Amino acid sequence: MEYDFKAIEDKWRGRWVEQETYAVKEDASRKKFYVLDMFPYPSGAGLHVGHPLGYIASDVIARYKRQCGFNVLHPQGYDSFGLPAEQYAIQTGQHPAITTERNIARYRSQLDLLGFSYDWSREVRTSSPDYYRWTQWIFARLFEHGYDHAANKAVSISDLESLFSQSGNANLDWAFGEDTLNEAGQELWGAAFDGHFTALQWNALDDAGRSDVLMAYRLAYLADSEVNWCPALGTVLANDEVIGGKSERGGHPVVRKKMRQWMMRITAYADRLLEGLDAIDWSESIKEVQRNWIGKSTGSQLRFDIEGHAGRQIEVFSTRPDTLHGANFLVLAPEHDLVDLIATADQRAAVDAYVAETASRSERDRMAGDRGMTGCFTGAHAVHPLTGDAMPIWIADYVLAGYGTGAVMAVPAGDQRDWEFAKAFGLPIPPIFEGHDVEAGAESDKRAVLCNSGEWDGLRCEEALPRAIAETAAAGFAEPRVNYRLRDAVFSRQRYWGEPFPVYYEGGVPKLLEDQQVLLPEVDAYLPTEDGDPPLARAAHWNVQRGDRMEYNTMPGWAGSSWYFLRYMDPHNPASLCDRSKSDYWGQVDLYVGGAEHGTGHLLYSRFWTKFLYDLGLIGFDEPFAKMINQGMILGRSSFVYRVEGTNTFVSFEQRKAHRTQRLHVDISLVKNDVLDLEGFKAWRPEFADAAFILDEHGQYRCGSEVEKMSKSKYNVENPDDLVERYGADTLRCYEMFLGPLEQAKPWDTQGINGVHGFLRKLSRLYRNAEGEVLVHDGTPSPEAERALHKTIKKVTEDLDRLSWNTVVSALMIGVNELTEAGAHERAVLQPLAATLAPYAPHLAEELWELCGGSGSVVDADWPKWDASKLVEAEVQYPVQFNGKVRFQFSVATDASPSDVEAAVLADERTAKQLDGRSPKKVIVVPGRIINIVG
RNA sequence: GCGGGCGUGGUGGAAUUGGUAGACACGCCAGAUUUAGGAUCUGGUGCCGCAAGGCGUGGGGGUUCGAGUCCCUUCGCCCGCACCA
Numbered sequence A: 001m002e003y004d005f006k007a008i009e010d011k012w013r014g015r016w017v018e019q020e021t022y023a024v025k026e027d028a029s030r031k032k033f034y035v036l037d038m039f040p041y042p043s044g045a046g047l048h049v050g051h052p053l054g055y056i057a058s059d060v061i062a063r064y065k066r067q068c069g070f071n072v073l074h075p076q077g078y079d080s081f082g083l084p085a086e087q088y089a090i091q092t093g094q095h096p097a098i099t100t101e102r103n104i105a106r107y108r109s110q111l112d113l114l115g116f117s118y119d120w121s122r123e124v125r126t127s128s129p130d131y132y133r134w135t136q137w138i139f140a141r142l143f144e145h146g147y148d149h150a151a152n153k154a155v156s157i158s159d160l161e162s163l164f165s166q167s168g169n170a171n172l173d174w175a176f177g178e179d180t181l182n183e184a185g186q187e188l189w190g191a192a193f194d195g196h197f198t199a200l201q202w203n204a205l206d207d208a209g210r211s212d213v214l215m216a217y218r219l220a221y222l223a224d225s226e227v228n229w230c231p232a233l234g235t236v237l238a239n240d241e242v243i244g245g246k247s248e249r250g251g252h253p254v255v256r257k258k259m260r261q262w263m264m265r266i267t268a269y270a271d272r273l274l275e276g277l278d279a280i281d282w283s284e285s286i287k288e289v290q291r292n293w294i295g296k297s298t299g300s301q302l303r304f305d306i307e308g309h310a311g312r313q314i315e316v317f318s319t320r321p322d323t324l325h326g327a328n329f330l331v332l333a334p335e336h337d338l339v340d341l342i343a344t345a346d347q348r349a350a351v352d353a354y355v356a357e358t359a360s361r362s363e364r365d366r367m368a369g370d371r372g373m374t375g376c377f378t379g380a381h382a383v384h385p386l387t388g389d390a391m392p393i394w395i396a397d398y399v400l401a402g403y404g405t406g407a408v409m410a411v412p413a414g415d416q417r418d419w420e421f422a423k424a425f426g427l428p429i430p431p432i433f434e435g436h437d438v439e440a441g442a443e444s445d446k447r448a449v450l451c452n453s454g455e456w457d458g459l460r461c462e463e464a465l466p467r468a469i470a471e472t473a474a475a476g477f478a479e480p481r482v483n484y485r486l487r488d489a490v491f492s493r494q495r496y497w498g499e500p501f502p503v504y505y506e507g508g509v510p511k512l513l514e515d516q517q518v519l520l521p522e523v524d525a526y527l528p529t530e531d532g533d534p535p536l537a538r539a540a541h542w543n544v545q546r547g548d549r550m551e552y553n554t555m556p557g558w559a560g561s562s563w564y565f566l567r568y569m570d571p572h573n574p575a576s577l578c579d580r581s582k583s584d585y586w587g588q589v590d591l592y593v594g595g596a597e598h599g600t601g602h603l604l605y606s607r608f609w610t611k612f613l614y615d616l617g618l619i620g621f622d623e624p625f626a627k628m629i630n631q632g633m634i635l636g637r638s639s640f641v642y643r644v645e646g647t648n649t650f651v652s653f654e655q656r657k658a659h660r661t662q663r664l665h666v667d668i669s670l671v672k673n674d675v676l677d678l679e680g681f682k683a684w685r686p687e688f689a690d691a692a693f694i695l696d697e698h699g700q701y702r703c704g705s706e707v708e709k710m711s712k713s714k715y716n717v718e719n720p721d722d723l724v725e726r727y728g729a730d731t732l733r734c735y736e737m738f739l740g741p742l743e744q745a746k747p748w749d750t751q752g753i754n755g756v757h758g759f760l761r762k763l764s765r766l767y768r769n770a771e772g773e774v775l776v777h778d779g780t781p782s783p784e785a786e787r788a789l790h791k792t793i794k795k796v797t798e799d800l801d802r803l804s805w806n807t808v809v810s811a812l813m814i815g816v817n818e819l820t821e822a823g824a825h826e827r828a829v830l831q832p833l834a835a836t837l838a839p840y841a842p843h844l845a846e847e848l849w850e851l852c853g854g855s856g857s858v859v860d861a862d863w864p865k866w867d868a869s870k871l872v873e874a875e876v877q878y879p880v881q882f883n884g885k886v887r888f889q890f891s892v893a894t895d896a897s898p899s900d901v902e903a904a905v906l907a908d909e910r911t912a913k914q915l916d917g918r919s920p921k922k923v924i925v926v927p928g929r930i931i932n933i934v935g
Numbered sequence B: 001g002c003g004g005g006c007g008u009g010g011u012g013g014a015a016u017u018g019g020u021a022g023a024c025a026c027g028c029c030a031g032a033u034u035u036a037g038g039a040u041c042u043g044g045u046g047c048c049g050c051a052a053g054g055c056g057u058g059g060g061g062g063u064u065c066g067a068g069u070c071c072c073u074u075c076g077c078c079c080g081c082a083c084c085a
Helices: A005-018 A052-067 A083-092 A096-113 A129-143 A157-167 A183-193 A199-204 A207-215 A266-279 A284-294 A321-326 A345-367 A416-424 A461-474 A580-586 A602-615 A653-658 A678-684 A720-727 A729-738 A750-767 A783-801 A805-821 A827-837 A842-851 A898-907 A909-915
Strands: A032-037 A071-073 A145-148 A153-156 A220-230 A235-237 A255-264 A297-305 A313-318 A329-332 A376-383 A390-395 A407-410 A478-483 A503-506 A509-512 A591-594 A628-630 A634-644 A649-651 A661-666 A692-694 A704-708 A875-882 A885-893 A922-926 A930-934
Touching (some): A005 A729, A005 A842, A032 A052, A032 A580, A083 A096, A129 A220, A129 A602, A145 A266, A153 A602, A157 A199, A157 A207, A183 A207, A207 A220, A207 A509, A266 A284, A284 A602, A297 A376, A297 A461, A313 A321, A313 A329, A313 A407, A321 A461, A345 A390, A407 A416, A729 A750, A729 A805, A729 A842, A750 A805, A783 A805, A783 A827, A805 A827, A875 A898, A875 A909, A885 A898, A885 A909, A898 A922
Parallel strands (some): A032 A071, A032 A591, A329 A390, A591 A628, A875 A930
Antiparallel strands (some): A145 A153, A297 A313, A329 A407
């Protein structure tokens, strides 16, 4: 056999393990390259052909860069804490560690089949105590740090304590959140301090009081917050784990509930997370998702007095204070604190009814899309700060309680929603833009020129806005303000299978427990206790290690995945999470490959933790992933049969319309070219054993088909193990890359794999014929063979440099086709060809490299360089256009100058024929490309 | 509604800075070979036309000697966010 892929792949897989081919070490004399895959959650289902796509792509680049002389770090590991293993544990009593271990073993065996160049000695697992020890350590540092906006970095809480004891909290610009304090803390903050305290007051506080105050400054803090509680899963979910009111995993209902939770003050980093996006090479769509998620808006916070409520004011955030002259009413969210206070007697019943109605229908209606404007007048009025005019105060559910201050100043001439509200309730629309027809809709164009706006008349937004922000602030009724949509992240989960917190409580005060590692305890069941405490509360000897009790919650799935890329650099370090010398050497991930579904989760949190670790001086860079590529999904091609209703008769695709039919998925292994294997179908499932068929004119049963997501229930899953068995790993690797651009979603088509398999076979035949005789010899290659080789090297190199994985396979195919035609069997050609093939088909490349007498492993073979002089042909063929249409081909010496070419082509008889007596107006010669004659 | 992306043969796709549109494959057609296997080899294959030639990158318009590529406009599809003040 000329291409015995099975023997070849077994042989080299074994050698690589034996010789530790893929182990890497730091080497200061060499340039590094770090290629990383998003590590998988080891699910029980195993891999389908879609999963390895990104791994193959990153492996190709890792191997290419290594051949180019880089010291390449290309590790793999497992995100092994998570819900499915826990769910399985609840059902079966099986410890999640055992399930996880088994799934990892299965994953590993499947990955090993594909010939990846991972350095497995660096494997990490987030659920291993040696790993989560450092996740806990990072948490502890977050607990011990706050964020100083003046210094624009994380700063130690102990520094803050000494500042407090010297001068209270005056003049500090640290990130804090008074609204997330617990009751005692809010009491202290509001009643005792009114937001400000002196050194004297601070020094007089007891341990619990100080803890309450400091909590408002910590980056990891405890707060009574509204959380997404999922009763079915018995746990809290982060916002990005809730989709349309249902849990992302399992689709269970989620409700809002107030709970005391650990939180992460990611909002402190909002600005840096936003700015950092400009410096990284990610897809515009993911950057945009993150920008939207952070949702920064700049403007003013304005205060409006309320008629008849001296001392009370309504605070409003606006990005367009320059339109203040057009504001003629206020709108509060129905949940706003002041609604109850200001509603007048005659409007109270209506207000109460509207508030109740909003509360009851909020969930479902929020999803319903556009509803008409609803709202209700409170009867109260505010005072316009510039004109003193009375402004009616309304409530409406288009104003969200959770954003800004939960109140807006309505400018119907400038905001479409305000305009619609004004129209719906017959409120006036004061014009504030020159030439604007207020009946036609709001003026959203920022280039519109203001009028009826006092000193700002004649200005556009660009000039008026900064003045408005400054002047309203100077006038004393507003302050410049930046608002974010980003919320702090909930960091507690009521689960078993996650990192335990290194925290105990003493008199209700949380303290770090760090002189020994807090390990995940054994429990008798993986469910909450009868009191509703999380599963960890069941652990009898564990739950009081110090103080009164341990923290029973565990950390969310994203904790371990927020820093794993660092641990690969120094995976076994017992003294620190990653030695600074190692992280300085390996640095940022140069290429990160993974799915796009983590835009607001993993990819935001890991940026946040990276910036924090940078602030602490633990690493020297503050963005983890310099460049990222998101692979598209590989879709399955499902096949369908059509059962005539109420019978066991199946009708072929074309004739199905003549019957009332039911469409059923059929296993794709029973279908070839849309034609059903009838006997196979009958044997597939018992109920089809006596199936009858209505066939088409060729006597065949033709199936319908559709491209959908791969899933077991659709019987359209292609399994990589089977394909490796039939075609070999090298074929599968090449084929997955050949399918199309990596980032694009594309359907899987098993038939196409034959073409790629044939290519590798044809390539093998250059080296060894069907009888197994070696054809490689030391003769001098023909110019055609050399040209084919160097053309291929050039194309493959350039394509890999621009990460165009799919076109590389085409280039190799063309090269092999040309070399076959040229009968090239010379070592001088075939040895570099093997090196060029190595990133895509490493097993076969090793075999052929060895066969050519190459030294060492092809993995370390120098990447071949193309020789431009070998590419030059004596003559160039020019397509000759007349008025833009190609009429004939014209050969001319390569070294002819453009004017020589012009003269030669004009002298050609075919040119005369095309011109038919006319004289050319213009002749364009693009050297090496094209000739265009106008005339 | 807003944001991002994409529309090229029967299919996946190629065309990197404007320079022969459809490379490379799949599929299909024809032939060869082979005691039917999901094998191999050769040739053909965008559309119309016998041909010369014409038409062709969702549609319309423009810039240019030349447009899949740039500009304007319009239609359709996919993804994300969704009343963010």
